[in-house]
Amino acid sequence: MSIEIKTPTFPESVADGTVATWHKQPGEACSTDELIVDIETDKVVLEVVAPADGVIKEIIKGEGDTVLSEEVLAIFEAGAAASAAPAAASAPAAAAPAAEASATTDAEKVGPAARKLIEENGLDANQIPGTGKNGGITKEDVVNFLKNKPAAAPAAAVKVDNAAALNIASGERVEKRVPMTRLRATIAKRLVEAQQNAAMLTTYNEVNMKPVMELRKQYKDLFEKTHNGTRLGFMSFFVKAATEALKRFPAVNASIDGNDMVYHGYQDIGVAVSTERGLMVPVLRDTDAMTLADVESTIADFGKRGRDGKLGMDDMQGGTFTITNGGVFGSLMSTPILNPPQTAILGMHKIQERPMAVNGQVEILPMMYLALSYDHRMIDGKEAVQFLVTIKDLLEDPARMLLEV
Known part of the structure; x- marks a missing residue:
């Protein structure tokens, strides 16, 4: 049939x-x-x-x-x-x-994927040994053939799947041309549009991470045991602090739709996840009702599915605010770009020990720079600064998140 x-x-x-x-x-x-x-x-x-x-x-x-x-x-x-x-x-x-x-x-005898690779590299299919069914040539056969092929004479450009597979002679200049994937092209387009269509401004602050780090160190083993192996990280504290701050400053949780300002009575926070295919932003729904364990387990699941290419459409639609963490890659400070139609995005960065003045004394403290990029059409500078200071205060005294003060 x-x-x-x-x-x-x-x-x-x-x-x-x-x-x-x-x-x-x-x-x-x-x-x-x-x-x-x-x-x-x-x-x-x-x-x-x-x-x-x-x-x-x-x-x-x-x-x-x-x-x-x-x-x-x-x-x-x-x-x-x-x-x-x-x-x-x-x-x-x-x-x-x-x-x-x-x-x-x-x-x-040549599959579609193998044929495309053969045409891109100007190869002769008759010279490639096939290991597929009935001697068919697979994509892997072409890749292996390219790896074992002697380096050609110097040329302006050489197109292969993997530049590292080239046997490059000393002083030889090669180039690799790779078509941009649909996802990467869309990300690029949206990032450019965000900068062209919004009055984007960034405000910075820094937070003393010592209280959160001590709390995490004290309870991480018990937390993992209690919540079936879910590890206690830093992102859950930032999500909960951002959720409380969003409730206090509704404009930061809003979006712009044409000439209308849309205020959301809920907090759906997107968490940027880096994958081989590009940056993806799956969304945590109703973070006000989520526990720290809920946040950590959901983010871990997002990360795993993102690496495996299993994130679905529903995972990434919507969102009223975004958090991105460049600190995991070593970034000390950056300016995050808005995720339209949202009006603000929070950037986390690397925790680094620095000498700080505390009550007239110099102390070495683990500090993190925070960056809040926002759309000035919707959010005034005063609101943006106060929002970021609120997150700073909540993280430096985590008990305030529980007491909502």
């Missing part, structure tokens, strides 16, 4: 997608719910799985093709054996002239 493999239904905010990777080729056996193709949108990567046991009969949309919601990607033959597709495909070739049959066979 033939089944049409279609792209998933995209939300209204997603116009189209791109076929990223075919994990199965025509004729390869597929099991029910086995991953067969990735569809990359401007927000997430969606996975399409096999609807039943069988084989892919025909791929209609190749890697790099743009697809719409519910567009046909391939024809799937349910219940067919792994050899069914190649046999069916080779039948017409038998009646063709010898030269044409040979060309058809060569085309069939």
Whole structure:
């Protein structure tokens, strides 16, 4: 029985997608719910799985093709054996002239992903040993061939999957050209738009992290034991402090929609997560009702799913405020860019010991710079500074978060 493999239904905010990777080729056996193709949108990567046991009969949309919601990607033959597709495909070739049959066979033995890589690098498919079914050439075969291929004569540009795989002679100048992914292109576009369309301003402060660090040190083992292995980090303190500050300064929790200012009666805080595909901002919902353990476990889950490419559309839609932590990469100070249509974003940075004046005495304290970027069209400087000072005060005296004072 033939089944049409279609792209998933995209939300209204997603116009189209791109076929990223075919994990199965025509004729390869597929099991029910086995991953067969990735569809990359401007927000997430969606996975399409096999609807039943069988084989892919025909791929209609190749890697790099743009697809719409519910567009046909391939024809799937349910219940067919792994050899069914190649046999069916080779039948017409038998009646063709010898030269044409040979060309058809060569085309069939090269998968779409491998063919794309061969064309990009100007390779001859006949020189590449195939390890796939019936001697077919896979993407891995092409990558291995490139790794073992001797370095060519110096050229203006060389295109390969991995620059480190080149056997580069001393003094040789090479370049690597990689198409920007849809997600990366969308991130770039949104960041530029945020700076062009908002009156963005940044205010800075610093916070003494010693009280939070001592509290964490005192209770981290008990916390992890009590909450089934959930580790107590710093982000949960910042999320809870930001939640309390957002309740006190509603304009920071608002957004701009045309000429309207939309005030939100809830706190949904996005937490920036760095992944191989780019920066993603999954959202913690109703943080006012979340405990420290809830925040930590949810962020840990976001991080794992982000690395595995499992974050969904629903995880990243909405959000009334964003927190980004450049400190994990060693950043001492930076200016975060707004995440439209939100009107503010908080930047955390590296904790670094510095000499500080305390009651007329010099003490060495673990300090962190905080940065709040905000849209001056919506938020006055006074509100922005007071919001940041509120976060500072709550973190330097964590008991105030529990007492809400």
